[in-house]
Amino acid sequence: MRRQRVQSGTEWEERVGYSRAVRVGDRVLVSGTTATDEAGVIDGDAAAQTTRAIRNVDRALTEAGAGLDDVVRTRLFVTDFEGDWEAVGQAHAEAFGEVRPAATMVEVSRLVDPAMRVEIEVEAVVGGEGS
Template identity: 35%
Template sequence: MTDVEFFVTPGYGDAALQREHYSQAVRIGDRVEIAGQGGWDDAMDFPESLDEEIARAFGNVSRTLALAGAGWGHVVHVNSYHVGLDIDYERVNQVMADLFRRWTPERAPIWTCLGVAALGHPRMRVEVRVTAILPD
């Protein structure tokens, strides 16, 4: 049977584990799945700028992947969820595309982008969830 290992990001992940009883990432063999990451800091504060919130979410993805021995270079699939996507989708898509080019310059992972009415925190406007495959 394949080993299953869960990971909790220090700071905000510790708080989420205590409050909502969930982990930030799981590694099953060569596959890493992470919970959706928002653009928060460890105190669950969010920046005013939507662009900065999206960039911070990418940084939190990186931080969480690293716990499981992965990085953006291993990412094969991205789901992103956006509050207000219908209002400014061109800007959001451009920011996301620019960040993909920065964080995954060697590959273009598949991406599903969804507009939603709300996310898990009332101040969240973006959540990014990824799947990564580690090399043999």
């Protein structure tokens, strides 16, 4: 099966050897994505960072011919579960609405940059039943 890779252009993709997203057939897998823009990690609370990370995920999905409506699974990694889980969950719910993908949220001791509070990875199925 043909593999379509989506690159965002960061130096890390080449250095670490990964793609922002990979599409194989009707499946799109998006790598762990954080709340970054051209200037780096955005300032903001967990909700703002979650919203930005999902916007970055949506951009990768779009390049792969998918969208948030095609997402079937999310994994959320948070650095302060007790303090942030509700804000992260609310931002996730607002972004996905009735799509309601299968989701996992776990606490991690840290992310690659100490300013990052959340990282999200997703799996999508394009043209699946219910799309």
